[in-house]
Amino acid sequence: MGVIRSEWLKLRSVRSNLFMLASMLVLGVGLGALLTGVIPSTSRRNGEPSPLHNPFDRVGIALAGLNLVMLLAGVFGVHLVGQEYRFSTIRATFAAVPKRLHVMASKLTVLTATIAVLGGFIMVIAYELGAAILSGRGFPVDTSIDGFGRILLGTWLLIIVYAIAGYGVGMIVRQPIGGIILVLAFPLIIESIIVGFLKSSAGKWMPYNAGSQLLQRRPDPDLFGPWAGFFYFLAFALALCAIGAVLANRRDA
Amino acid sequence: MLEVSHLTKRYGSTTAIDDLSFKVRDACVTGFLGPNGAGKSTTMRVMVQLDRPDQGTATFDGKPYRQLKHPIREVGALLDAGYVHPTRTARNHLRALALTNGISRSRVEAVLDLVGLADVAGKRVGGFSLGMKQRLGLAVALLGDPRTLLFDEPVNGLDPEGILWVRNFMQQLAKEGRTVLVSSHLLSEMALTAQDLIVVGKGKLISQGTVDEFVRSASGSWVEVRSPQATELAQLLTARGAQVTMGQMAFSATGVESAAIGELAAQHGFVLHELSPKQASLEEAFLEVTKGAQEYHSGAAMPGRL
Numbered sequence: 001m002g003v004i005r006s007e008w009l010k011l012r013s014v015r016s017n018l019f020m021l022a023s024m025l026v027l028g029v030g031l032g033a034l035l036t037g038v039i040p041s042t043s044r045r046n047g048e049p050s051p052l053h054n055p056f057d058r059v060g061i062a063l064a065g066l067n068l069v070m071l072l073a074g075v076f077g078v079h080l081v082g083q084e085y086r087f088s089t090i091r092a093t094f095a096a097v098p099k100r101l102h103v104m105a106s107k108l109t110v111l112t113a114t115i116a117v118l119g120g121f122i123m124v125i126a127y128e129l130g131a132a133i134l135s136g137r138g139f140p141v142d143t144s145i146d147g148f149g150r151i152l153l154g155t156w157l158l159i160i161v162y163a164i165a166g167y168g169v170g171m172i173v174r175q176p177i178g179g180i181i182l183v184l185a186f187p188l189i190i191e192s193i194i195v196g197f198l199k200s201s202a203g204k205w206m207p208y209n210a211g212s213q214l215l216q217r218r219p220d221p222d223l224f225g226p227w228a229g230f231f232y233f234l235a236f237a238l239a240l241c242a243i244g245a246v247l248a249n250r251r252d253a
Numbered sequence: 254m255l256e257v258s259h260l261t262k263r264y265g266s267t268t269a270i271d272d273l274s275f276k277v278r279d280a281c282v283t284g285f286l287g288p289n290g291a292g293k294s295t296t297m298r299v300m301v302q303l304d305r306p307d308q309g310t311a312t313f314d315g316k317p318y319r320q321l322k323h324p325i326r327e328v329g330a331l332l333d334a335g336y337v338h339p340t341r342t343a344r345n346h347l348r349a350l351a352l353t354n355g356i357s358r359s360r361v362e363a364v365l366d367l368v369g370l371a372d373v374a375g376k377r378v379g380g381f382s383l384g385m386k387q388r389l390g391l392a393v394a395l396l397g398d399p400r401t402l403l404f405d406e407p408v409n410g411l412d413p414e415g416i417l418w419v420r421n422f423m424q425q426l427a428k429e430g431r432t433v434l435v436s437s438h439l440l441s442e443m444a445l446t447a448q449d450l451i452v453v454g455k456g457k458l459i460s461q462g463t464v465d466e467f468v469r470s471a472s473g474s475w476v477e478v479r480s481p482q483a484t485e486l487a488q489l490l491t492a493r494g495a496q497v498t499m500g501q502m503a504f505s506a507t508g509v510e511s512a513a514i515g516e517l518a519a520q521h522g523f524v525l526h527e528l529s530p531k532q533a534s535l536e537e538a539f540l541e542v543t544k545g546a547q548e549y550h551s552g553a554a555m556p557g558r559l
């Protein structure tokens with residue numbers, strides 16, 4: 001318990017951590033409000049109707065800012081452990097707690113709890129604000145549609161798993177910058193490149209892509225189902241943490 | 254008691270520590286001495302399990318560091334004052350470490366007081382001077398009130414006042430019955446602080462004993478002689494089995510007492526301008542023992558003698 005309290009104090013007592021958590025709130029809520037406010041309600045040029053006319057898409061639009069929150073959660077996961085290596089404070093930590101797996105597990109616990117609470121809070125605020133703006137524009141969110149609960153819950157869970165995956169990457173690369181580039185580039189670019197070069201069937205096995213199935217309206221038969229995809233993504237994130245912890249335990253600090 | 258046994262640590266093809274074994278006595282300051290690159294820091298990092306040894310063990314009263322229940326309550330280490338986050342305050346840095354070993358908040362305040370950082374405890378460490386960081390490092394080492402203390406080059410970068418403060422502090426700690434191992438590449442510094450010496454070079458043990466023993470065994474004594482008839486006197490001494498190194502109307506001799514030289518000179522009616530017995534300085538003794546065990550040679554001649 002002492003190590004968990006120590007990790008919680010360490011998280012709170014560094015300015016950059018607080019800044020990153022605050023920016024998750026501001027950017028997540030702000031981007032959501034912006035998108036819900038400006039997305040056009042008229043048909044697109046190609047004749048496709050505006051997504052605002054589709055009640056299912058409205059849920060997604062109201063939650064749009066949360067995609068950024070997921071990425072920022074990943075960045076925070078890297079940062080939390082990467083900064084310890086960058087400033088060598090990991091050595092002070094490991095000297096005080098030579099059982100390194102204990103340290104790494106405690107840090108993961110604190111990270112998960114923090115992101116779960118803050119991510120849930122951001123999601124509620126962003127959703128309420130987004131739904132209110134859409135409602136004001138005459139497109140109320142229909143909470144009774146099929147999958148509404150899954151998408152809401154899924155958004156929250158993905159924020160947490162992004163953070164866990166980021167933490168795993170941070171432990172492996174042991175420095176913030178490279179790790180942050182990885183957790184941003186992987187879901188945004190690298191997975192698409194891999195799918196582009198290989199067959200598109202590889203898309204099923206791309207972890208971030210698999211996780212995002214939880215937010216899809218209709219499951220794609222070529223990909224994992226919503227929950228299967230999510231658990232595949234979770235397993236990937238936990239595997240990264242396991243590899244990172246084993247490496248941290250074996251390597252010189 | 255702190256005991257290092259057959260410790261070996263390699264980084265790639267470099268062997269930083271090579272089958273190193275030694276024991277550190279309780280309740281005194283032991284100097285851990287060697288040229289730069291001798292493996293002192295590596296040994297200390299291995300002792301507290303930051304680096305994994307390839308072979309061998311380091312134990313505290315028979316237990317490896319990893320098996321200590323509350324390690325920093327038994328062994329305090331100041332390895333590098335830079336193990337701090339610049340935007341964390343000194344107090345939070347100490348508190349975070351205290352929590353991991355079940356150390357109270359009041360102890361955190363006590364060590365802040367002890368090292369003279371109480372006034373700046375709420376300030377971010379990034380704004381600290383090197384001396385203040387060193388004090389914070391010392392506070393970390395003392396946090397758990399440990400019986401054994403490890404200091405790696407604790408006076409590096411300190412001003413004279415800071416050096417004096419650290420020196421007195423270490424002696425005080427030993428007087429309280431604690432075991433203190435302090436590394437340095439400066440023998441003169443160790444001569445002022447340490448009772449025992451462990452000398453290493455290229456990762457190997459060179460000698461172990463008290464400071465006095467070290468100086469005596471390493472250097473011996475010689476006599477410096479200055480005389481207009483230096484050459485003749487030197488010849489006479491060489492004939493009697495002494496070793497002589499000639500200089501300009503002067504020489505230094507070993508293997509002969511200064512009294513014998515004086516008497517010999519009087520017998521032959523030689524004039525002596527100088528006749529002085531010399532004891533090698535600590536620095537010379539150190540260079541003598543670590544000769545060939547230095548990672549980086551300066552190429553300069555040995556100082557001191559004629």
